[in-house]
Amino acid sequence: MTVLLFGVTRDIVGTGSLKIPATAAKGLKTVEDLKTHLKKVYPGLKDLSSLAVAVNQSYAGDHDPIQNTDEIALIPPVSGG
Template sequence: MTILLFGITKDIVGSSTLSMPSSSEFGAKNTKTVKELRIYLGKMYPELNKLSSLAIAVNNSYADDDTIIDNFDEIALIPPVSGG
């Protein structure tokens, strides 16, 4: 699974994309949720946990934590946006 990174998430990870391991890394089941992905990324990159908000998009749509994801989905981490 490839995850697209933007803004501060790109700076934290050090790349504009992140390749994820197979679903077995998330736990025993083959399907995973956005919440499981969020927890996994927080463990791998603790600085992500310090962001005031972090949206996750699946296939170009904002996703809830209970959204099921698989290796064929397009995932993007969307950091907080500041305006002025």
């Protein structure tokens, strides 16, 4: 499973992408499972007011399923004017 990171998520994690090994990904069945896992590994993610997720380039909700072969993007809140 590949996780792409943008904006402040990239700053928190320290890289632009992560590879989640198949052994770790096996227990991750939904977007919510993945977010919970990543917040444990990278506690700074807990401080974000929201975190959108895209699975294979389509926005996904917390209860949407994920698979080991998916490309997932973490999209932090964006401010602007």
